Amino acid sequence: MANLTLIQAVNDGLRTVMKADDSVVVFGEDVGPKGGVFLATEGLTADFGESRCFDTPLSEDGIIGTAVGMAMNGLRPVAEIQFQDFIFPAFDQIVSEAAKLRYRSGGQYTAPMVIRTPYGGGIRGGLYHSQSGEAYFAHTAGLKVVIPSTPHDAKGLLIASIQDPDPVLFMEPKALYRSVKGEVPEGEYTVDLSTLRTVREGGDVTIYCYGAMVPVVERAAAQAAEQRGIDCLVVDLRTLMPLDEEGVLEAAKQTGRVVVVHEAPRFCGYGAEISALIAEHCIEYMEAPVRRVTGFDTPFPNTLEHHYLPDDRRVLDAIESVYDF
Amino acid sequence: MTDMLTVLAPDGATKKGFEAGLPDEELLHCYRTMLLVRSFDEICLKLQRAGRIGFSIPNLGIEATQVGAASALRKTDWIFPSYRDFGMALYHGIPAVEMMHNMFGNAEDSAKGRQMPVHFSFVEPIHFYSISSPIGTHLPHAVGAAHASKLRGEDTVHLVSFGDGGTSSLGFHSGLNFAAVWKSPVVFLCQNNGYAISCPSEQQTASDGYAVKAEAYGMPHATVDGNDLFAVRQAVLEAAERARRGEGPTLIEAVTFRMGGHSTSDDPTKYVPAELVEEWRQKDPVDRFRRFLERKGLMTPEQDEAMRADTLAEIDRAAKAAEATAAPGLETIFSDVFAEVPDHIRKQGEFLFDLSQRRGEADAGDGEFPL
């Protein structure tokens, strides 16, 4: 066991699979000698050589398009998109190509590849270095969407994603890169995709969250317990597509009061899917309307980002409102 | 590499028969603008290191490209800049304090504190188009705006500036292709400053330089010494004249060098060889222009020193004024999404005001920008 930050766990995960499997190649903008702008790939070129970890020209379309080609022909590409905000030039390659290749070729061609990308706010990056675009991608059939929130899960989910037979968008909460630390096993291990993590047990209110919102929810849940004696069941979704729907419904039934938290905008956000699932399948268990705590339906601001991002104040407000309903 | 246009030698001598075609006060204005850019960088670096602003983009080494290009444009022309171009705005008289408002993201910022630092947007006294972070997206915008000018029969020229990395973007291809087909009045200015963050030019393209790419699109091109203000000015002037005559776009590659990091958060010593930096230091564009002014009898060392102190003081005043300006109000999160605030967004705004009253203001935190 080593005590690592989330970004160190990502680096460790990459090293672990690169050692075990020669077909894994890591590439993207500035991932080589510089080690990535967040240093996720630090030292990989030095340790594995330029054919295993390399820089590309400045084209996300090129990065993802070539990853699809590598994946269909025997490599396991792990492509980095420097900020999730810059993934959109590759939207076509992801949505029309990587995600649909297996289906359209009847399984003759596949794209087992991982796209790693930092997402979310918290670094005063304004409109284009802060977005949470998971809903665009979870809406895309054929693409898996994974978001870790702890160093342990970051490594285990990343290895599972790289070994997965399908394309995976691996969204890393940049706000947690260095702000969380935790025990990470050495060597290879996986965390199964499409499994939930119970962050905190409780019987009063169920809160669903993922990525950078997990620690925010944990703080709010602790305050709810302390100030009001409300016990929250906190669920980290970890894999948004394919979602463990049974697990989600189970958790809702346990309390009958639900809050969903994400930093992406509310309208058509991932919280809408969770709310709809509950409305469709277990409305009879509900004691209160589902509450969503989300970013606003506006672009991401810069100076006022702390007002935009859901914080423990806003989560606590929602917990109390469903509890007191 | 293709022939490179140079007019001004490192010792400040100009080619035989060269005529700047600029009055003395204009030459001094060019020099002062370059010093303003340097002062702006210097002060922003200090502010960033002190944690008073989050981020800044250094321009050290590329000042002549910005100012040379700007000097070839009229106030009625449009500039579609990258984030490393604000010398163009300063040249055309946009006050430094307007930029400092953006650096601090305060209530006076034209973008209302919504954008990161160095993402300026101005409409007066020249159109200096709102900077977007995604690389290359603004090239087709320049072509569209130019097409509009052309359809109205105006002689406006649209200059779009981007880095060597930008040539790999989708927008570069669409932009050049459309402009050439439509014969749009556009000047494409590629600032080849050696690196795209850490990616050296050799890994960005296998072409012999960037200018040559124009041939495939069917447009003329020029390669100029980007540390030579006169060479840049001449190439842009010629391209602009061609555009005004209705003869279409030109691609200009200005060969220069980013002497500092990509941004205040980048450590270039990890990937830029020290010898290369030293080599380019000898070609410093500001020193070069100063020597020219000295030879022409327009500048003494004392005058130079006074001008440097003066520009530094101007930027310092601007920074102080901007820092003393209040942050934008909460309502700016919700306005300007649409022309009219829709009901659901209005309700979200009302919720935030109400929440802040009931549970106090959000904690500002200390997010740090990594790149």
Ligand SMILES: Cc1ncc(C[n+]2csc(CCOP(=O)(O)OP(=O)(O)O)c2C)c(N)n1
């Ligand atoms: C589409 C897109 N991808 C990635 C980035 C991240 N990024 C910011 S600047 C930069 C390098 C740009 O290099 P270049 O175009 O040469 O301009 P320079 O910074 O050298 O002036 C990168 C990769 C971005 N802003 N947009």
